[in-house]
Amino acid sequence: GQQVMQIPQYQHVQEGEDFTTYCNSSTTLSNIQWYKQRPGGHPVFLIQLVKSGEVKKQKRLTFQFGEAKKNSSLHITATQTTDVGTSFCAGSNDYKLSFGAGTTVTVRA
Amino acid sequence: DTEVTQTPKHLVMGMTNKKSLKCEQHMGHRAMYWYKQKAKKPPELMFVYSYEKLSINESVPSRFSPECPNSSLLNLHLHALQPEDSALYLCASSQAGQGHYGYTFGSGTRLTVV
Numbered sequence: 067g068q069q070v071m072q073i074p075q076y077q078h079v080q081e082g083e084d085f086t087t088y089c090n091s092s093t094t095l096s097n098i099q100w101y102k103q104r105p106g107g108h109p110v111f112l113i114q115l116v117k118s119g120e121v122k123k124q125k126r127l128t129f130q131f132g133e134a135k136k137n138s139s140l141h142i143t144a145t146q147t148t149d150v151g152t153s154f155c156a157g158s159n160d161y162k163l164s165f166g167a168g169t170t171v172t173v174r175a
Numbered sequence: 176d177t178e179v180t181q182t183p184k185h186l187v188m189g190m191t192n193k194k195s196l197k198c199e200q201h202m203g204h205r206a207m208y209w210y211k212q213k214a215k216k217p218p219e220l221m222f223v224y225s226y227e228k229l230s231i232n233e234s235v236p237s238r239f240s241p242e243c244p245n246s247s248l249l250n251l252h253l254h255a256l257q258p259e260d261s262a263l264y265l266c267a268s269s270q271a272g273q274g275h276y277g278y279t280f281g282s283g284t285r286l287t288v289v
Contacts, residue, residue: 099277108265109218111277154217158274162231165217 070157072166079145079173086141087169089155096160098131098138103168104151112153147173177202181266181281189289190256196284198249198266204279206272207249209241210265212283218265224249225272256288 072089079085089098097116101109113122115131115138122129128141138155152168179200188194198207206225210218223231224243232241238260240252249266263285267278 097274099274101278101280108263108280108282109278111279114277156274160273160275162220162223162272163274163278165219168217170215 070155070164070166072155072169074169075167077169077171079149079171081145081147081173081175083145084141084143085145085171086139087153087155089138089157089166091136091157093159094135095157096135097158098135099156099158099163100129100138100140101154101156101165102151103154107151109154145171145173147175149173177279179266179268179279179281181264181284183284184282185285185287187287187289188253188256190258192256193252193254195253196251196264196266196286198251198281199247200268200279201247202268202279203246204268204270205246206269206276207243208267208269208278209239209249209251210267210280212263212265218280222251223272230272253286256286258288261286261288 070091077085099114100112103109118135119133120131126143130139152170154168155166156163182197209221212218220233221235222241227243238255242250263283265283266281269278270276
């Protein structure tokens with residue numbers, strides 16, 4: 067079945083630094099979505115990427131979809147304490163959405 | 176209204192109890208989902224309803240029984256649960272199914288089975 071692998075599982079970041087989380091699928095995806103779950107909260111939809119090679123930005127967040135539509139990345143610049151939580155990628159194969167394991171971020175001031 | 180509302184927010188039940196989780200959305204979404212999430216894990220798909228019909232059942236034990244009374248409501252009936260079923264149960268909806276649209280999640284029901 068479809069699997070979406072996400073790394074790293076944990077990221078401890080100094081405030082102000084940049085970091086990237088990566089997702090890889092074993093199969094070609096029709097789209098990839100990104101969600102953010104704050105501690106004690108629920109997943110919140112951030113963005114969907116559909117086209118090969120697509121790049122989208124949301125303030126300090128840059129999302130990329132690979133040319134082969136099998137991988138994606140989320141790059142966060144100038145990490146803030148408000149960035150704590152878990153980011154999940156989720157890949158669609160036109161049947162269902164499969165979530166990656168998530169990258170949990172902690173920030174040291 | 177851009178929310179998915181889940182009730183109750185917290186539930187403690189015994190292994191012989193019967194309870195129901197409720198979910199409601201008024202965004203006109205035609206796909207609704209139940210997910211189970213354990214601590215430090217991603218959401219795990221349980222059921223998908225598309226146009227009020229059950230389209231995916233991820234081999235969930237029969238002690239979990241979903242119901243979709245209409246396009247805005249989704250229930251999850253619980254019976255004879257086990258302690259390992261304790262988790263956050265999330266309802267979500269999307270414009271249509273098959274992963275083509277982003278999901279709106281409710282805030283979840285935190286279930287403890289004792």
